[in-house]
Amino acid sequence: MVLSSKKTTVRTEGEVPGRKKIRVRIAPSPTGYPHIGTIYQALFDYAYARGRSGTFVIRIEDTDQARFVMDAEDEIYNAIDWFGLTEDESPRKGGPSGPYRQSERLAIYQKYARELIEKGSAYYCFCSKERLEEVRQRLASEKKQVMYDKHCRNLTDEQIAANVASNMPRTVRLRVPENRQISFTDWLRGEISFNSNLVDDQVLLKSDGFPTYHLAVVVDDHLMEISHVVRGEEWLSSTPKHILLYQAFGWEIPSLIHTPILRNPDKSKLSKRQGHTNVSWYREAGYLPEAILNYLALMGWSHPEGKEIFPLSEFIEQFDFKDVNPIGPIFDLAKLNWMNQHYIQETRDEELLERLLVHFPDLHDKDQSFLLRLMPLVKTRMDTLSDFTALTRHFFVEPDYSVEDGGDKKILAETQKSLTAVKKWQADAIFLGLKSVMQEHKVRMPFFYKLFTGAERGLPLPQSLEIIGRDRTLARLDRARAA
Numbered sequence: 088m089v090l091s092s093k094k095t096t097v098r099t100e101g102e103v104p105g106r107k108k109i110r111v112r113i114a115p116s117p118t119g120y121p122h123i124g125t126i127y128q129a130l131f132d133y134a135y136a137r138g139r140s141g142t143f144v145i146r147i148e149d150t151d152q153a154r155f156v157m158d159a160e161d162e163i164y165n166a167i168d169w170f171g172l173t174e175d176e177s178p179r180k181g182g183p184s185g186p187y188r189q190s191e192r193l194a195i196y197q198k199y200a201r202e203l204i205e206k207g208s209a210y211y212c213f214c215s216k217e218r219l220e221e222v223r224q225r226l227a228s229e230k231k232q233v234m235y236d237k238h239c240r241n242l243t244d245e246q247i248a249a250n251v252a253s254n255m256p257r258t259v260r261l262r263v264p265e266n267r268q269i270s271f272t273d274w275l276r277g278e279i280s281f282n283s284n285l286v287d288d289q290v291l292l293k294s295d296g297f298p299t300y301h302l303a304v305v306v307d308d309h310l311m312e313i314s315h316v317v318r319g320e321e322w323l324s325s326t327p328k329h330i331l332l333y334q335a336f337g338w339e340i341p342s343l344i345h346t347p348i349l350r351n352p353d354k355s356k357l358s359k360r361q362g363h364t365n366v367s368w369y370r371e372a373g374y375l376p377e378a379i380l381n382y383l384a385l386m387g388w389s390h391p392e393g394k395e396i397f398p399l400s401e402f403i404e405q406f407d408f409k410d411v412n413p414i415g416p417i418f419d420l421a422k423l424n425w426m427n428q429h430y431i432q433e434t435r436d437e438e439l440l441e442r443l444l445v446h447f448p449d450l451h452d453k454d455q456s457f458l459l460r461l462m463p464l465v466k467t468r469m470d471t472l473s474d475f476t477a478l479t480r481h482f483f484v485e486p487d488y489s490v491e492d493g494g495d496k497k498i499l500a501e502t503q504k505s506l507t508a509v510k511k512w513q514a515d516a517i518f519l520g521l522k523s524v525m526q527e528h529k530v531r532m533p534f535f536y537k538l539f540t541g542a543e544r545g546l547p548l549p550q551s552l553e554i555i556g557r558d559r560t561l562a563r564l565d566r567a568r569a570a
C-alpha cells in the first residue's frame with residue numbers, strides 16, 4: 088500500500104507551529120493483560136514528557152465492547168505503578184481533558200461524526216451485516232483487497248431521509264477521496280505516502296452509536312491536545328485515514344511517531360501466544376521492573392556513551408525520539424536475564440530481601456536475620472527472584488538420604504574427620520577441609536554438593552555450609568553415613 092517513503096529532516100518540538108506543550112499518551116484498550124509493548128511505549132512517552140516538562144496521559148480506549156475484559160483497566164494501572172511510570176492524567180487521576188475513558192465520551196464522537204456528514208467528508212451507510220459479508224466473501228474469493236464497495240456513498244438526500252425515517256440501522260463511513268496521495272511525516276521513517284484508492288471507506292461510527300478506533304483516536308488526540316502521537320508501527324496503515332480526518336476537521340496534525348515492533352531473536356513478532364508478552368509474566372517470573380525498563384530503553388535506542396546499564400533518570404535526560412532506530416529491535420530474554428542478574432547483584436541486601444518477601448510472602452514465616460545472611464550469596468546467582476527457591480532449598484530442607492546416595496562411605500568418614508577438625512567454622516577453612524579430601528580421594532566438588540545439598544551444583548558450597556552451620560552440616564554427614 089505504501090507508495091513511497093523517504094527520510095526527511097526530523098523536526099524538533101519547537102518547530103511545531105503553535106504547539107509548545109509536550110503532551111503524549113498511551114491509549115491501551117482494556118482487552119486483556121497489559122502487553123510489554125505498551126510498557127515500551129509508556130517508557131518512551133514518559134521519558135520524553137518528563138525530560139521536557141510535558142504531560143503523560145493514559146486514555147482508555149474501551150469502545151470495542153466485544154473485546155472488553157473486566158479488570159483489564161486496573162491491570163494497566165498495576166503495571167504502570169509497578170514500573171513507576173506514573174501518569175499525570177488518566178481516568179483514575181482525572182485532569183483537564185477528561186473524561187479519559189472513551190466509553191464516557193460517546194456524545195462527543197457522535198457530534199463530530201455529524202459534523203463530518205455535514206461537511207461531506209463522511210456518509211451514512213445502511214448496508215446490512217449480511218450484505219457486507221457477501222461483499223467481503225466475494226472480494227476475498229477474487230483475491231482482491233477486502234474493502235467496502237461504497238454502495239451507500241452516493242445515496243440521494245431523499246433516499247437517506249427515507250431510510251432514516253424508517254429507522255434503518257446506519258453507520259457513518261469516511262468518504263475517502265479518490266485518486267489522491269495521502270502523505271504524512273513519521274518522525275522515525277520520514278515521509279510516507281498512501282494511494283487513497285486503496286484506503287477503505289472506514290466505518291467511523293457504528294450503528295450502536297459507538298465510534299470505531301479511527302474516529303475516537305483522532306477526536307481525542309485533538310481535544311486532549313496530544314502533541315506527539317506515539318504508537319506501534321502496526322498502526323501505520325491506519326494513519327492515512329486519520330490524516331483525512333484531521334484534514335476534514337481542519338485540525339493541526341500532531342507529530343507522528345510509529346515505534347518499531349519488538350521481535351524475538353528469530354525475528355518473529357512478540358505475540359500473545361508466547362507467554363512473555365504479558366507484563367504479569369515478568370512479575371511472576373521475578374524480574375525487577377527497573378531492569379526491564381533499562382532493557383526496553385535499549386530497544387531501538389542507544390545511550391550516547393554506549394552504556395548498557397543506566398537508571399531511568401539518565402534515560403530521561405538523554406532520550407529523544409529522533410535517535411530511535413525504526414528497524415525491528417530484538418527482544419532477547421537471555422539478554423534480559425543477564426541484565427536482571429546485574430540489577431539483582433547491585434541491590435542492597437535489605438532491599439533484596441524486601442523484594443523477595445513480596446515475591447514469596449511465605450518467607451515472612453522464616454527467621455529474617457537468617458534470610459538476610461543469605462542475600463550476599465544468592466544475589467550472585469539469581470537471574471530472577473524466582474530462582475531463590477531452588478537455590479536455597481538446602482538451607483531449609485534436609486537432603487533425604489534414604490533416596491540420595493551420600494556416596495562412598497570411606498570418603499564420608501574422611502570428610503567428617505576433616506570437617507570436624509575445622510576450627511573456625513568459616514567458608515575459607517571449610518573449603519580447605521573439603522579440599523584435603525578432594526586431593527586425597529580424587530573426588531570433585533559436585534560430590535560434596537550432592538552430599539550436602541542433594542543437587543550437583545548451586546550456591547558456593549563452603550559459604551553455604553558456613554551459613555548452615557557446623558552442627559547441621561555434621562549431622563547431615565552422620566545421616567549420610569548411616570543411610
Ligand code: GLU
Nearest residue numbers: 114115116148304317318
Ligand atoms: N487502542 C490502541 C491500542 O490498543 C491505541 C493505538 C494508538 O495508540 O493510537 O493499541
